[in-house]
Amino acid sequence: MKIIVPMAGRGSRLRPHTLTVPKPLIPIAGKPIVHRLVEDIAKVLDEKIEEVAFIIGVDFGEKVEKDLIKIAESLGAKASIYYQDKPLGTGHAIMCAKDSLEGPAVIAYADTLFKADFTLDKNADGVIWVKQVGNPYAYGVVKLNEKNHITDLVEKPEEFVSDLAVIGIYYFKDVAVLKNELQTVLDENIIRGGEYQINDGIEGMKQKGLIFVPGQVDEWMDCGNKDVTVETNGRMLKFLHQDGEKLMSDSVKITNSEITEPCFIGENVVLENAKIGPNVSIGDGCVVKDSTIKNSLIQNFSEIKNAKLDNAMIGSFAKFNGDFTSISIGDYSVLE
Structure with a gap:
């Protein structure tokens, strides 16, 4: 199992703290956000993590890279460092790590923490972690059918679709399939809001008949600004x-x-x-x-x-x- 962590953004809403340290390395209860994130994912998966791939900004520096390598090694995993030189969206960030996009993997954005206790459905082609929220209009949400399969991903819906918000953590039985779909997104220049989005890659997978199911978390904790x-x-x-x-x-x-x-x-x-x-x-x-x-x-x-x-x-x-x-x-x- 691999964990892929896009984290190239420094976190402008958390300035001045992120002027010197990228947001994912800000400590929460004595441990960097990204460290807690990968540890919690490893606990949910309950299997050996072979590799943790970090996608970082080109200006993060040698100390950040060394810290990230230590985090991966603390899980007994290999660390891979990739660079995103332009803020071109989630799909672009993931493709910066395309050399690591093979086999089962979790992709997790390093600006959120969670607590969950569930068994990962490895019969599904993918799992999208979600949390029930009171104001779904402010989030990307998933729509489910009677089989509990995800049929739609809707970004900030104007009308009620679902109250299950996507928290930014995904499991893929074979992440190489996502890589192929995201390559199509890049080749065909499918851009939303000026960026290449992971959702378009997932949509391509669903259109080919692959099944995604929700994985619900008990707690979802943001680290977007100082107060939260x-x-x-x-x-x-x-x-x-x-x-x-x-x-x-x-x-x-x-x-x-x-x-x-x-x-x-x-x-x-x-x-x-x-x-x-x-x-x-x-x-x-x-x-x-x-x-x-x-x-x-x-x-x-x-x-x-x-x-x-x-x-x-x-x-x-x-x-x-x-x-x-x-x-x-x-x-x-x-x-x-």
Whole structure:
């Protein structure tokens, strides 16, 4: 089994945090979004992952590539790195990894997290993960027939079609079939909204009689902007806490401080006269003094003093000293 991860977009809605780090590498509960994504997919599939192929931007840099290789290797898989040099859509991004598009595979966009507990239907030619939503008009949705087969993919329908929204994760029994259909999309220059879309490749497969079924998830968590990323961090912390996962390093130094779970606290963090939690992630090497922090995400090696933070997101190597509450400052920023 392979996992294909298109992630060439940096994530403009999450700036300033994505000015220095691509969105899929922003940590959620102490672990990069893309790392949690591929781990959760591996759990659902419950079989050996042979390869993880990442499609990244040409300007992501050597450190990002090394981090992605480590993520694949943590699953016992080979890492492949491909580049998308122009933002020409999901279909184009997938075809940038065409050398890896053979055999059974999951394609997953690295800007979402999920929780699911179901058995993958490997008798189907494909599975499209969906989540029931209250406002289907804002999403791409699937329409089902009486056999629970997907008959239509409709992008942001103006009239009600279905309340099952596509979350951006797909399984293909043989992803080479999708590759052939997407090659046709490229050759015939089938463009929607200025981009080549995966849906046109899937539609070509369906027209040839291949069967797609829905795979429903229990939770779907977005990481699109600062507010929803902080919210997703809190939700993920609750799930991990309920599962009994250890979230605080033994190397944390605590002086006159209290922690309200769930919280993630990384290696060599220093807490002095601090109230932390609930729903707070603090990355490695941070120092927090004379502060109260809840519902917030702080990355690595940052220094927080005299703060009262709620719904805040702070990057790595940042310094914050002040009375602001719902802040969003990126890596290496100083606000004193």
